[in-house]
Amino acid sequence: MTDTESPRPLRSLTAVTSRLLVGGSPFEMDMVDIRGRPTRVWKHAPATLRACLEASLEYGDATAVVYGEERLTHAEYYRTAATLAHRLVDEYGIGEGDRVAVAMRNYPEWVVAFFATVSIGAIAVPLNSWWSASELRFGLTDSGAKLLVADGERLERLSGVLSEIGVPSIAVRADAPLPTNSRPWGEVLAEVSPDARLPEAAPDPDGPATIFYTSGTTGLPKGAVGSHRNMIQNIVTGEYTRARTFLRLGLELSEFRAYTEALPTPAILCVLPLFHATGAQSVMLPTLYRGGALVLMYKWDTEEALRLIERERVTSVTAVPAMITQLMTSPHLSDHDLSSLLALSSGGAPAPPAMASRVRGNLNDVLVGQGYGLTECSAAAVTNGGPDYQIRPESCGLPAPTVDVKVVDPADNELPPGNVGEVWLYGPGVVIGYWERPEATADTFVDGWLRTGDLGYLDEEGFLYIVDRAKDMIIRGGENVYCAEVEAEIHEHPAVAEVAVLGVPHEVYGEEVGAVVRPLPGQVLDPEELRSYLEPRIAAFKVPEHVHITKDELPRNAAGKLLKKDIKRRYGWLGE
Template structure:
């Protein structure tokens, strides 16, 4: 059943919420005290990442991890992770609270190392696989990691610094000679016993489990310290969002559960890096916990993604908007069987409203959605999907029930609906703080609230709209120009694949609006045509005075975020630094 085919009128949000959150439902909540703050949490979320790993034993021979021609069952995935956990304890002396860094592409070994580490109460430290050797060195020293699990490419980058750090390493998929104090993955794992079980451990749900480094688009990256409870909330939040979508279409909760039970085993195409919060927390965790298959991609490739959707019978994808745009623009789209695809969501970067119409024009039966969150709130805190996304494609949605959202002015006073201010979040996903950064922690977190640095507003029904990053907002002659609004208007042009809007220094106005536009293949667009297109859509002062048209992809970091400072530098728009 899809939103396009629903024979029933939309049920009200209030009625759906009341049905879903009743005591005894899969989505009931409790209130627990987290670091002195009473916080709503999902009652039926697993207790820890260890508990998530243990559920794989229940799923037996069903595929858990797929990479290329490799397929690892849930049972073998658990046994390998349990074996590695014993090696970490017995051979490397890893204890509760020790940090184990993981630096590699999206390989099955990434997932195994991550869960093996967290299951014994140690702290997993995913490092950005795009980082240079010096950046990887920073991550290792900043986190104080006791062990590194890395692929060959990362070890090559670290060849000159690993000896001085004296950190042992486990080498994954490398053909080069191993560094000093390094052993291969296969040597470390050795024989895997069919009856192996995890070492004894009882991780504290609110104790540190992960350090995910922020993207670092400005300044040095900061390590966001997440607890087990922070991580696992996404498992239930994602399921709640799906249930809300179908109950809005008229189903009862029992009908929705019957519908889900009748679906094929879920499989998700993981096109985002696992070291990013969206990849690990919104994609990896829920699919493995539900017994589905995590289909990993080494790197994004449009045609390879289409091939994998058909071959692996992919049921859902979460990707940054630029990837979804490229999928929809593929000239070979109709040549693939995409009938297994049930849901397509954007995450990791803001989605332009035009994306919904482009997907709907090509894949009419697919449910479309998007989410909003940050590393510091453990990925998705706000979600929008199905009919609500069709009605409000410019909104990132409603907060998950355990999450509170408010919009405040510069002194922290809460603003009424419709007023733009800084978005603050409170809920079970808000992380413990920044690793060994007490001043940065105090600046970003207060009494359970996360100051996101994003500008937005709430409407009368509680839907959240993000209009810009506070630091990205352009002030042109005293007028506020929100980059996201201008980008959304430009995205409506059918020739546009992606766009970055930034401020350009100006002696009189302070700043003018600049836009770099990447056009779709075989599409032509010039600056004057684009300005004419925008004139009836946005105010004159918001129309870019500087427009650069390119056929090249715009630079993004590994999380899919546009590198606007780099874009400004490349086009001479940076001004004095």
């Protein structure tokens, strides 16, 4: 469409879906049996994560992974992963169903270790690199990991723990002396042959492939067990969302195909941790499977992100809203050539409706969108983008065609549009269950439906709106902080009588962690001393930024439950 042409009228959703969801199209669906339940799936999605790795052979010398000045082509990435897969089998005895934990920053080795593991039928266990030593220990022992692949910082944090629990490790980018039974990455990998190929294996598409940990309201993390099919659905869902956006704008499917074929090879800036479902499943997987370049960041830095977008000609960024806000408000935004950027998407936390207008004000031609999902449904199940996001910026969007959404009342009866209740999801992304947590699995997964614990409603056109979180949780810059976990740690302090942990509105992070603490009679408690007490016990993002010490009893209802809304109001933490 040229600048002189009149804009095409917005095509109806019904017309768009009728053009996309037809036999023979890339978005054709099929009905399969998954654990005894009929489920719609994308017919042309790859069968397994192993197939995703093997697809890189088609792209040869095209760039696959960028980290700083380091680059791996698709051919090099495949050969390195295939070589490591042989080492896992031959030297560590890793076989089908064995767990291999990965704990490190967003290094290229994370990507290689992940795909080497899942391609031989083993189970990859991404561990939160922000976790403390005790939290990492829990992840290793709870999953029964047979091997750990970790960077130097994580190994140093686990000093003394690994020998105690008897888990061998492969050390990535480690300068300090290594723990007992740990070998450097380079020594394990040794020579990478130009004709390296994966060892023989035939992973079951519906068999376990990953364990992504998600915190529970009890404070103990739970491992969401995902299958190969769970993870690969995002590859096609992302393509479908883009096609839906363009067809809504009036293009024909043939025009969309011509447009996408004319685009440069995608370069995707990965600013989210790969141990998060969004980073691994919505960013890493589709990028590599489609032959794109995954541009990794060690940690979030606004100015570095702008520099990388310009240098690598980045075409898309998926980030939490706080990061997008920081990009758009950077005083150096106009100093960089961002003309390659086609899309900005948010996930991992609720996006403020003002985000779309803020992006359009700075980058008028960039498509803006957001998604909604959980670790338990393999990241994005609902998406909103392009004109639909402009019209309904407060909505998280429409479910993917393979996903069903319903809203239920406390008796689990389905509610009509416009009524607020708990949001339930059904589809090929809903995971198998929680690792060795049968009771938690039974509570959360009902006849194939995922009880999200989020409160929301559907409008007449099927757009989903999330209005509150039924679970007592804070989302700080995309990181989930469960209040019960932090409260339990604070209660361990010998001077504490009672505590309430709650979210404090924040312009950049969305929420920060706040705590109101009443000391025991005769005890003196200082906010800084309490934070120092917590720092070695929980991850840094969980330590309260706001601490109020009070002599008054905290307000509770007749059942003894803390009235957190009253506490927020008392300290001015309700927000607007």
